[in-house]
Amino acid sequence: MNNDDLHRVFPGIDYTPLNAQYPDCINTKPSQNNVTRDVAVLSQLTKEIRLYGTDCNQTEMVLHAIDRLELTDVKVWLGVWLGPNDTTNDRQLHQMYSLLDDHGADPFAGVIIGNEVLFREDLTSTELAEVLADVKSNLTERDLDLPLATSDLGDNWTQQLASEVDIVMANIHPFFAGVTADEAAAWTWNFWTTKDVVLTEGTNKKNYISEVGWPSAGGKSCGSASSCTEGSVAGIDEMNTFMEHWVCQSLTNGTAYFWFEAFDEPWKIQFNEDGKEWEDKWGLMDVNRNLKDGVKIPDCDGRTA
Numbered sequence: 001m002n003n004d005d006l007h008r009v010f011p012g013i014d015y016t017p018l019n020a021q022y023p024d025c026i027n028t029k030p031s032q033n034n035v036t037r038d039v040a041v042l043s044q045l046t047k048e049i050r051l052y053g054t055d056c057n058q059t060e061m062v063l064h065a066i067d068r069l070e071l072t073d074v075k076v077w078l079g080v081w082l083g084p085n086d087t088t089n090d091r092q093l094h095q096m097y098s099l100l101d102d103h104g105a106d107p108f109a110g111v112i113i114g115n116e117v118l119f120r121e122d123l124t125s126t127e128l129a130e131v132l133a134d135v136k137s138n139l140t141e142r143d144l145d146l147p148l149a150t151s152d153l154g155d156n157w158t159q160q161l162a163s164e165v166d167i168v169m170a171n172i173h174p175f176f177a178g179v180t181a182d183e184a185a186a187w188t189w190n191f192w193t194t195k196d197v198v199l200t201e202g203t204n205k206k207n208y209i210s211e212v213g214w215p216s217a218g219g220k221s222c223g224s225a226s227s228c229t230e231g232s233v234a235g236i237d238e239m240n241t242f243m244e245h246w247v248c249q250s251l252t253n254g255t256a257y258f259w260f261e262a263f264d265e266p267w268k269i270q271f272n273e274d275g276k277e278w279e280d281k282w283g284l285m286d287v288n289r290n291l292k293d294g295v296k297i298p299d300c301d302g303r304t305a
Helices: 032-042 055-068 086-103 125-141 181-195 236-253 266-271
Strands: 012-014 048-050 075-080 108-115 148-153 167-171 206-212 257-259
Touching (some): 055 086, 108 167, 125 148, 148 206, 181 206, 181 236
Parallel strands (some): 012 257, 048 075, 108 148, 167 206, 206 257
């Protein structure tokens, strides 16, 4: 709980507990001890923890950890995973309502329904809008004053989708644009403000970057180009460079974002491709909560998010 290398400079952190994928968790359950240790580390980085789903008791374990660690200022963004399977979607939503009925609104900062469902084409924009409207109605019926959001790629947001949520949450990864680490912070800001923030002009809606980060190893991304000379190089030095240009400046201008992510997710190795082995390497730390060798989290002269 007192790691001098960790600084609470991130407005939010994206987090998925180890072994929290259904149905794998039926046989290999996530550990409360592991989640509590994770949350102890996360609390030194941020006051807001974003979850992606409700399966495998992950939300309950995070809330229990926050309670046992007496982290009175840490909030959870309640995540609901949506996909092409109605049974999965209904299960996730039912679990969300049970959590809200049991705990009320107080432990939560908001509700995020779905992540990149439009990008994956799991649901149409109309189908997603119907789910969002239904959730909004249920929150109102329960007298729960929680902001409603969905997150998708910055390119997938439209004026219509923005009208159906309280917060526009865009996943924006400069690494996949093929820009260098030196250019990444400026590119991210320009993309976000011109593609997504403009959708809420003249309204009281908020804007968050729901994912932004840099992989520590795994190859080079050229974005949409088939080849490139420089590109986005996955590495510790490049991760540090992006943080140096992004983190403290974001504190200064009040940018709301979730850093992706605190810990590596080894289960994602299945999505790696030859020469693109970065899917499981986005963490500031490894899966055992060890800060990766050479990673330097900015201290922003003692300022905190």
